[in-house]
Amino acid sequence: MAELKTPVISYTQLSLLDDCSLAWYFKYVKKIGKPQTIYMFAGTCFHEAMQAANLVFISNGNKAELDYVIAVFDSKWDKGIKSLELLPGQSPKKFKANGLAAVEKYWSEVGRYQAPDACEVKITKDLPGMNCRLIGIVDMIRSDNTLVDYKLTTKKWNEEEEAATNTQATTYTFLTGKPYVDFEFHVVQRKDKPKVDVISMRRDYVDVEDFLGYAKRSLALMSALREGTVPPEPRDKYCSELLCQYYRECQAWKYGINLSN
Numbered sequence: 001m002a003e004l005k006t007p008v009i010s011y012t013q014l015s016l017l018d019d020c021s022l023a024w025y026f027k028y029v030k031k032i033g034k035p036q037t038i039y040m041f042a043g044t045c046f047h048e049a050m051q052a053a054n055l056v057f058i059s060n061g062n063k064a065e066l067d068y069v070i071a072v073f074d075s076k077w078d079k080g081i082k083s084l085e086l087l088p089g090q091s092p093k094k095f096k097a098n099g100l101a102a103v104e105k106y107w108s109e110v111g112r113y114q115a116p117d118a119c120e121v122k123i124t125k126d127l128p129g130m131n132c133r134l135i136g137i138v139d140m141i142r143s144d145n146t147l148v149d150y151k152l153t154t155k156k157w158n159e160e161e162e163a164a165t166n167t168q169a170t171t172y173t174f175l176t177g178k179p180y181v182d183f184e185f186h187v188v189q190r191k192d193k194p195k196v197d198v199i200s201m202r203r204d205y206v207d208v209e210d211f212l213g214y215a216k217r218s219l220a221l222m223s224a225l226r227e228g229t230v231p232p233e234p235r236d237k238y239c240s241e242l243l244c245q246y247y248r249e250c251q252a253w254k255y256g257i258n259l260s261n
């Protein structure tokens with residue numbers, strides 16, 4: 001008899017459901033695939049540059065030179081940019097210049113002073129009593145056991161709000177199975193003069209209890225959306241053609257337009 005596979009969800013999936021259940025519905029129920037936006041692509045290139053730099057340190061204990069980190073970003077960018085669908089008025093040249101400035105600022109001020117033990121670490125764990133496995137990828141585990149996640153953003157993060165409410169930190173604390181975890185977001189604002197913020201927080205087993213309740217509610221909502229017993233709810237949070245990959249489908253859904261015609 002074929003073995004039934006336990007469903008797997010990621011933090012990204014939980015987070016998209018939280019942001020907008022309609023976008024989640026397009027992606028995971030309708031399974032509408034989309035190319036990355038240029039914002040996502042810039043973030044991917046930034047992550048890959050940091051990963052390459054961290055691997056240098058992990059393999060031989062030497063800090064990567066800034067020129068090397070920049071060259072990784074540059075080459076990833078040039079290889080991937082042609083596959084993107086750009087919107088009218090989006091200048092890849094400007095995005096690339098801002099991405100390179102972000103790499104330079106972050107690596108010079110923060111990145112090169114880190115001592116990574118591991119990077120891009122995949123962790124999975126069963127959600128208790130939910131018949132579901134959760135998966136997360138940690139950008140970097142520092143030698144002091146702090147988990148570090150990189151964010152290349154357009155807006156400044158609100159430090160107090162994130163420290164109090166950020167669910168990614170709690171998700172990863174659950175995944176490690178430890179009684180508490182120190183977490184840092186290294187947030188780089190991508191603009192002509194980039195800015196770097198390091199936002200620290202600690203999560204413990206009490207936060208994890210709350211998280212498990214949240215995960216259970218999220219899974220129940222996902223099932224209801226799949227079964228069609230509740231309708232997806234559009235949210236206003238990221239509603240623009242620039243930020244939401246499903247803007248076109250969303251407009252059609254709202255106004256009853258059939259896109260296949």
Ligand code: SF4
Nearest residue numbers: 020234235239244250
């Ligand atoms: S445009 Fe806004 S409401 Fe529509 S799917 Fe995207 S985030 Fe949701």
